[in-house]
């Protein structure tokens with residue numbers, strides 16, 4: 001059955017990213033364990049039709065981010081691909097020069113070069129981000145070698161992670177979660193994997209770093225599962241990259257029926273498959289990209305909706321009586337009385 005490897009590689013990865021320690025120590029010993037004799041040099045074809053070898057052409061002496069996807073995947077692949085697009089955006093023209101991004105299809109049967117080229121275009125893949133296909137056996141072997149297939153997969157809901165970042169030269173490899181903050185991911189790929197020999201990323205500073213306040217569940221979920229594709233009010237949710245693969249969500253809690261929203265966020269693929277008119281219209285408008293099932297529970301869906309509603313209020317409410325109150329609480333001219341008491 002094809003379903004198993006697909007889902008296993010591309011299902012929802014709820015586990016936290018675990019770095020595997022072995023590669024870095026192997027790297028210090030010269031990297032032979034994770035060198036040419038470790039990685040299979042299998043043939044792959046790029047979405048632009050180039051014939052490549054995995055070791056020689058794809059990873060040798062490079063800093064790379066690799067993920068395994070299939071284009072008809074309804075859940076985690078679109079999110080992960082959008083995240084890869086975020087990383088590409090942050091790293092800018094370093095992609096293709098000292099950082100290389102690869103998305104390898106695990107469904108060579110359906111993901112023909114044409115399909116992959118189209119997918120690459122939809123997700124705005126620039127030079128240095130290459131979609132690849134090979135035979136099913138070769139791709140499975142790559143997944144195994146990269147530690148992305150676990151023997152202990154008992155339950156398909158316990159999916160494995162499908163992104164790996166690494167520096168082949170130093171032998172430093174790490175699994176990443178598709179729900180990771182794109183800025184953090186880009187910093188790891190662009191800085192840490194280069195042993196910080198490159199300057200820190202432009203724009204990646206304290207100003208753009210996520211604030212360390214306590215985030216609500218809804219906001220955390222929005223940042224990790226939604227912000228790779230959606231903005232709220234056109235703006236960047238702090239620490240994310242606005243790319244707008246989907247519609248802006250400002251006011252969606254007002255324009256859509258609550259039950260429709262709940263169901264759509266919970267299982268968009270079903271709503272669309274049923275021919276729901278709103279979903280169909282949106283799908284046509286947003287062409288190639290479909291809203292993925294992000295694996296939220298009903299309760300989590302409600303937290304996200306709550307967050308969207310709050311953002312709508314925050315961003316649209318005129319600045320009312322609240323502002324002067326805050327001001328006077330802080331302002332010393334009104335604070336005399338208080339101070340006098342102490």
Ligand code: HEC
Pocket residue numbers: 078079082221222225226227228229230245246247249252256261264265279282283284286287289290291292294296304
């Ligand atoms: C991979 C990109 C992607 C991700 C991730 C994603 N969406 Fe979407 N979303 C879309 C696209 C594209 C559409 C437009 C409909 C379509 O083409 O399927 C959409 C549509 C929507 C709509 C309908 C908007 C309207 O005008 O009615 C809502 C609401 C929504 N998404 C919420 C979310 C939430 C909440 C999350 C996170 C839990 C999320 N989306 C994650 C791409 C994404």
